[in-house]
Amino acid sequence: MPSSIIDCAPYQAELLALASTLPTVPRADLYAFFEDAKRLAERLPQELRDGLDDFNAHGNADGYLLLRGLPVEPDDELPATPASSPAPADRQLLNMEAMLCVVGGGLGLLTAYDQGYGNRRSITVLHELYPTPEAHPLSGSTSKTQLEFHTDLSHHAHQPNYILLSCSRGDHEGKAATLVGSIRKALPLLSDEVRDQLFEGKFTLRYDATDPEATVRTRPLYGDRSDPYVSFNRSCVSAETPQDVAALSALSTALTDVIEPVLLTRGDLLIIDNFRIAHGRAPFTARWDGKDRWLHRAYVRTDRNGQLSGGERAGDVVPFAARR
Numbered sequence: 001m002p003s004s005i006i007d008c009a010p011y012q013a014e015l016l017a018l019a020s021t022l023p024t025v026p027r028a029d030l031y032a033f034f035e036d037a038k039r040l041a042e043r044l045p046q047e048l049r050d051g052l053d054d055f056n057a058h059g060n061a062d063g064y065l066l067l068r069g070l071p072v073e074p075d076d077e078l079p080a081t082p083a084s085s086p087a088p089a090d091r092q093l094l095n096m097e098a099m100l101c102v103v104g105g106g107l108g109l110l111t112a113y114d115q116g117y118g119n120r121r122s123i124t125v126l127h128e129l130y131p132t133p134e135a136h137p138l139s140g141s142t143s144k145t146q147l148e149f150h151t152d153l154s155h156h157a158h159q160p161n162y163i164l165l166s167c168s169r170g171d172h173e174g175k176a177a178t179l180v181g182s183i184r185k186a187l188p189l190l191s192d193e194v195r196d197q198l199f200e201g202k203f204t205l206r207y208d209a210t211d212p213e214a215t216v217r218t219r220p221l222y223g224d225r226s227d228p229y230v231s232f233n234r235s236c237v238s239a240e241t242p243q244d245v246a247a248l249s250a251l252s253t254a255l256t257d258v259i260e261p262v263l264l265t266r267g268d269l270l271i272i273d274n275f276r277i278a279h280g281r282a283p284f285t286a287r288w289d290g291k292d293r294w295l296h297r298a299y300v301r302t303d304r305n306g307q308l309s310g311g312e313r314a315g316d317v318v319p320f321a322a323r324r
């Protein structure tokens with residue numbers, strides 16, 4: 001098995017026993033819930049603990065870590081896939097929410113964000129991802145159309161380090177792959193000139209489709225020249241000079257060349273390094289039958305690249321601050 005996948009099936013009973021000690025109604029007191037989840041992270045099976053610590057310290061070439069075989073409920077014990085959000089405040093804890101928060105607590109601080117444009121979902125740590133018929137074309141609620149490569153919250157000064165997606169239900173036909181493009185794999189495909197341009201050129205990210213003034217300067221590559229971070233958004237980043245336009249296009253092509261589909265199925269938890277991969281999602285067909293694809297999502301901050309300044313707590317809502 002590649003180092004980016006950990007088979008958790010052997011630990012199901014142990015993980016269920018851990019989850020059973022968490023508050024059964026997480027939204028009754030989210031701060032308390034996240035504190036408990038963080039404590040439990042210390043008691044994860046050693047292989048998982050080591051895998052998370054290693055990924056946190058060094059990342060990997062794929063830019064993600066996938067935990068498979070987590071103890072999801074039998075499908076007929078799960079509620080129907082939601083058709084609206086937020087989740088009811090009194091909803092009982094689901095196993096894949098428990099896994100999301102324990103693993104998230106093991107990586108850093110579970111965090112809610114004000115995105116700075118009318119948040120399409122309520123501002124909460126625990127997001128629900130499910131298809132909706134009238135989805136905004138750039139949102140994760142789409143199904144018929146591909147969700148194009150992007151970095152989550154790249155316009156935010158405190159962009160989260162990790163995106164965690166845990167899966168209670170996969171899509172019916174097994175088509176809704178999460179698409180990942182790793183900069184560690186794409187970088188060798190870029191010439192030195194293109195790399196310099198991506199570090200130093202002028203690129204603009206428009207983060208609110210309804211407001212032409214809502215823009216930030218964005219750097220497609222930044223950080224360590226030999227192992228850079230990537231920030232990419234195929235639908236919303238533009239450049240003006242021919243050199244910048246060509247460099248952006250070369251990055252887009254390179255990320256596509258290394259694309260890897262990760263098909264999430266029930267019991268999977270995908271940890272995306274939001275600094276090292278751009279991600280999207282393949283189109284799929286929703287049936288609106290209460291059994292459509294259902295993911296739980298949370299963002300995690302760490303001390304990388306100015307996300308923290310001290311005194312933060314898991315469960316905090318980070319106010320909007322535009323990236324500079």
Ligand SMILES: O=C(O)CCC(=O)C(=O)O
Nearest residue numbers: 129139140152178280281
């Ligand atoms: O559904 C997925 O696999 C990814 C969704 C996503 O990238 C998003 O909502 O930002």
Ligand SMILES: [Fe+2]
Nearest residue numbers: 150151152279
């Ligand atoms: Fe995303």
